[in-house]
Amino acid sequence: MIPLPVVKKASERDFRLPENPPTEDYHEALDELEKDGEIIVQRVPEPYIEVKTKYGRTKKIPIGKTWHHKSCGQCGHIPGYSTSIFWLNRQLGLDYIDPKDQTSCTAWNYYASATSNSAAQAAVAIRNFAAAYETGYYPLIHCGTSFGHYKEVRQALIHYPELRAQVRKILEKLGKPLVIPEEIVHYSEWVYAMRDRIAERQVIDMSHITATVHPACHYHKLIEEDAIYTPEIYGAQRTAIITGVLQELGVNVADYSTWFDCCGFGFRHILVSRDFSRSFAVQRKIEVMKEEANPDIVVTHDTGCVTTLDQSQFAAKAHGKKVGIPVLSDSQMAALAMGAHPYLVLQMHWHNTDNRPFLEKLGIDPDEKWREFEAAVERLKSGEQLYLTWDDVEAPVAAK
Amino acid sequence: MALDLRQNKYADVPWEEKERLFEEVKSDMRFHHALYGCYECGVCVAACPSARFYDFSPRVIAQAVAREDVDLVYTLMNDSIWDCSQCFSCDRCPRHNSPGMLITIMREVAVRNGLETAREALEGYGRIIYKIMSTGTQVSPDMLQPNAFPDWGPHVHHISENLEVWRRALPPETLHTTETGWAVSDKTIIELYLIWHMTGVMDMIEEVDEGLHMILVDVMEERLEEEGYDVSF
Ligand code: SF4
Ligand code: SF4
Numbered sequence: 001m002i003p004l005p006v007v008k009k010a011s012e013r014d015f016r017l018p019e020n021p022p023t024e025d026y027h028e029a030l031d032e033l034e035k036d037g038e039i040i041v042q043r044v045p046e047p048y049i050e051v052k053t054k055y056g057r058t059k060k061i062p063i064g065k066t067w068h069h070k071s072c073g074q075c076g077h078i079p080g081y082s083t084s085i086f087w088l089n090r091q092l093g094l095d096y097i098d099p100k101d102q103t104s105c106t107a108w109n110y111y112a113s114a115t116s117n118s119a120a121q122a123a124v125a126i127r128n129f130a131a132a133y134e135t136g137y138y139p140l141i142h143c144g145t146s147f148g149h150y151k152e153v154r155q156a157l158i159h160y161p162e163l164r165a166q167v168r169k170i171l172e173k174l175g176k177p178l179v180i181p182e183e184i185v186h187y188s189e190w191v192y193a194m195r196d197r198i199a200e201r202q203v204i205d206m207s208h209i210t211a212t213v214h215p216a217c218h219y220h221k222l223i224e225e226d227a228i229y230t231p232e233i234y235g236a237q238r239t240a241i242i243t244g245v246l247q248e249l250g251v252n253v254a255d256y257s258t259w260f261d262c263c264g265f266g267f268r269h270i271l272v273s274r275d276f277s278r279s280f281a282v283q284r285k286i287e288v289m290k291e292e293a294n295p296d297i298v299v300t301h302d303t304g305c306v307t308t309l310d311q312s313q314f315a316a317k318a319h320g321k322k323v324g325i326p327v328l329s330d331s332q333m334a335a336l337a338m339g340a341h342p343y344l345v346l347q348m349h350w351h352n353t354d355n356r357p358f359l360e361k362l363g364i365d366p367d368e369k370w371r372e373f374e375a376a377v378e379r380l381k382s383g384e385q386l387y388l389t390w391d392d393v394e395a396p397v398a399a400k
Numbered sequence: 401m402a403l404d405l406r407q408n409k410y411a412d413v414p415w416e417e418k419e420r421l422f423e424e425v426k427s428d429m430r431f432h433h434a435l436y437g438c439y440e441c442g443v444c445v446a447a448c449p450s451a452r453f454y455d456f457s458p459r460v461i462a463q464a465v466a467r468e469d470v471d472l473v474y475t476l477m478n479d480s481i482w483d484c485s486q487c488f489s490c491d492r493c494p495r496h497n498s499p500g501m502l503i504t505i506m507r508e509v510a511v512r513n514g515l516e517t518a519r520e521a522l523e524g525y526g527r528i529i530y531k532i533m534s535t536g537t538q539v540s541p542d543m544l545q546p547n548a549f550p551d552w553g554p555h556v557h558h559i560s561e562n563l564e565v566w567r568r569a570l571p572p573e574t575l576h577t578t579e580t581g582w583a584v585s586d587k588t589i590i591e592l593y594l595i596w597h598m599t600g601v602m603d604m605i606e607e608v609d610e611g612l613h614m615i616l617v618d619v620m621e622e623r624l625e626e627e628g629y630d631v632s633f
Contacts, residue, residue, distance in 0.1 A: 070574070072532075075581035076539035079570050086572050098574050100585040103536035103592050111486035113522055114507035115529055115608065118430065120599035127591055148488070160429045170598050174591050217487040224491065262449040266485035272524045274551060276485075280449050314553035347570065352555050373569070380568050387576055388569045 021055035023225045029158045030180055038164060039157075040179040042133050049193040053226045054239075059183055061193040062140070064094035067132035068187075071143030072104045073303035080347025081306065082142055084335040085187050087345050090390060091338060092197060096140075101131040107149035108304075112267035118156060118163060123170045125153040130176035140187050144302030147186040148218030154180055155223060186219060188241050188301035189228055191330050195248040203339040204362055207250040211333075212295040212325075213242045214285065214309060216302035217262050242301050242330045249337045254293035258284050264312070265304035281312035282321055290322045296358050298327045306351075313353045326355035342366070343373035344393040403455040403479055410474055418474040424509045425465070425473070425502075434501040438462040444490035444499050454483040458490045458499030465502055477506050482521035514607035526612045529605065534619050536592050537581035541567055590627050593620045602633045 034041045044060040053059050066089070074081040089096045106124050110116045132139040141147045157164050157180065168178045191198070220227040220239040233240040233247075238259065246253050264280025266273065286309060289295055300306055310327035317323050328336075332346045342348045342364060348355050349370075356366040376392060379385045410418070425431065444458040445451045451458065461480065464472040481503045488500040510518040522529075532538040546557045559566065567576050574582040596602055597620075606613040617633045624631045 070582050072538040072581040075575055076537065076541050077544060079541075079567075079575050082575070083570060083572055098572055100574060100583050101588045102582075103584060103588055104532060104538050104581070106532055106538070108538050109529060109532045111504070113525055113529060114504065114511045114518075115522075115604050116601050117508060117599060117604070118428075120595055120601045123595045123599060124592070127595065131588070156430065159433070163429065170595060173598065174594060217489055221491050222488040260447070260489075262485060262487040262489055264449055264485070265487075266450075268482070268521070268525065269485060271528055276450070276453050278551065279453055284449070284452070311549070311552045314555075315551040344569070345571070349566075350559065352552060377562075377565055377569055380565050386568065387573065388571050389573075390571045393571050 018055055021057065023055060025057060026154060026158065026225065027057075027182070030154075030182065033158065033164075038178070040133070040177050042129070042138065042179050042181045044182050044185075045138050051189070051193060051228050052230060054224055054229050057226075059185075059189075059226055059228065061183075061185055061189050062138045063190075063194070064089075064096065065137050066094070066096045066140040066190070067135055067137035068096060068098050069102060069105075069128060069132070069139050069141045069143075069146060070098070071146065071303045072108060073307055074142055078303070078306055078329075078347075078350050080332060080345065080350060081303070081329045083345055083347060084329065084331040084340065085142060085191075087335050087340055087393070088191070088194070088198070088331060088338070090394065091201065091335075092194065097135055097137045099131065099135070102128055105143065105146035105149050107145050108267055110149070111145070112271065119166045119170070121149070122153045122157060122163060122167045125150050126157075126167055126171055126178055126180070127174060127176060129181060130171065130174075130179050132181075133177070133179045138185075139181055140185055140190055142187050142303075144186065144188075144216035144218045145304065147184060148216075148222035150184050151223035151226065154184060184226065186241075186301070188219070188245075188330050191301075191334055192228060192241055192244050195245045195334075198245070198334045198338060199248045202249060202337045204337050204364070205250070206337055206362065207252075209297065209361065210252045210254050210293065210295045211246055211297045211299050212254055212256055212289040212293050213246070213259070214263060214298060214300040214305050215239050215241060215259070216300065216305050219302065242299055245330050245334060246299060249333065251333075254295055256289045256292040258288045261285060263300075263305040263308045265308045267304075270304065270308060277308050278312040278315055281308045282316040282323060285309060286313060286316070286325060287322050289325060295325055296361060297333070298325050299330055299333050300327065301330050310352050324353060326351065326353045326358050328355075336362070341372070341393055342369050344376060344388065349373070403475075405460075405472065405475065408471055408475070410471070410478065413474065415470065418470045421477065421509055421513060422468070422470050422473050424513075425477075425505050428505045428508070430501060430505060434498045434505065435462060435465055436495050436497055438466045438497060439495055441494060444493050444497070447489035447492055448485075449487060449489065450483045450485050456480055456483040458484075458503075461502055461506075462493075462497055462499045473506075477510050478515060478517040481506050481510065482517070508604075511604050511608055519608050522608050526609050529609070530612060530616060533596060533601075533605075533616055535580045536584045536589055540578065540580050542578045590624065590629075593624055594629070594631075596620070597624075597631055597633060
């Protein structure tokens, strides 16, 4: 065999930052445009945490004063996802806004059907950014696709003066400024930046848990520049998101060979051509994870990925496939570690794959927790209470 | 379905028409950032989820466009682009191409010109377009109906049965909705309708679904009129 000393395992490779980052620095481009009076740049409020991105540049992650740009799929179909993000903010005593003056980024529809155009997509993005700016709070983007798409929009607005002119005219009609945030920040970057504070408050031991991670394509592939990387995690060859949080919580993160693969969501496919999404999610992700790592849980950080990886397992099970791994977001895992209620906060009953064995392995009795949820639902049904409120779920379960 | 690249399936479509559509693709301001030439290395294909399950290749798309093969581009614009997952895994192209972005542009041209294959690709998708354009959120809790997601099993049935009370059992007060992902304020919706109006998006919808276009226009015009806007789509 010919020795190939240059070929090393990813974990053995040295971390070298490129001397000249191959991508432009959007910070400089935004500053230029602001100096020319073309745009307003909303600055990340202090205090913030600095992290490194793919090519060694610095990105600021706000701690508090965040304006939560919600996700259609999370809020609509997996609402414990966003609830957990808010719960974490509340537990950490941070000020935030959950706005009604927010629309979807509409990018799911755009990538599914193309029934839109660059001007409309950019105007929707900037309308939302302007709505955040008006409140003085900083946008924190819940959805991986919104995050990726907004980076595309930012790039287009930087490079195409004709698009800027068009969007400015539209925004003027709405009485809003053309404002672009200094950083486009995904919530999972916030969870990552807050991981030590989350771990300080951990009440559920996770050291006997094995997890596999699925990173969202629209987080680290679509405009690759401003995703978080660190030499400590996979030698900065893969994004540090999710993995960094799980390691901080003591979880054993297991590797598998199709880590870089998409989940199979497909935008239009998950809605009208689901045979593709199911096949891909099961054959390229779940079965490979099961075979190579046999994890207790799959952890990801995007709407579409949670949906596809979780929901696709039902039909696959009927076909005798090697499936049966529950799927959670990093925000749900972090909240669970801090003692959040699995049904009142994580809302795990909206997920499909059986997650009871996972809860049991954590020492949480799913039957008892479900009875508590049902008791709360009874209060709503009887009219004793109209809605559950934060007061009903605020205290960590372990502290009760 | 196998993609037949040997026969010119669309031989009866005038070359001038195919060229017109190709020129429309090339005139998109993003085009030159999506294609810098192609090595034919196949890196994009290796990364592509759709290439694993369909007769589909981002390399073929990049090559056809780079070579300005008008006939082939037209065939791909009809029979290939809707297989793409729009994941942008192909953005790792060593030439810094984005076949995914080329496909986004080609899809937009296909929709804007009302190609029959675009209409077919979007069959059954109209209710989603209606939801996002009229409410500002794309996926609503009430879409979780067993007949819409039979392959997701009985849990969809449980959710739909308990939907109203389970939504009230969510602590964030924006999430008590069933018809929208979250509560969107009236003013916000009006601003969204004005964006649709000012960007010509409704004309694209009309090209692929006249019925949907009619319903959407009715809803939007009425709402805008109530708010004092004299706008017609
Ligand atoms: S588009 Fe890029 S990755 Fe794909 S074959 Fe061409 S050069 Fe290679
Ligand atoms: S964007 Fe489309 S062409 Fe590119 S990798 Fe994804 S599925 Fe393949």
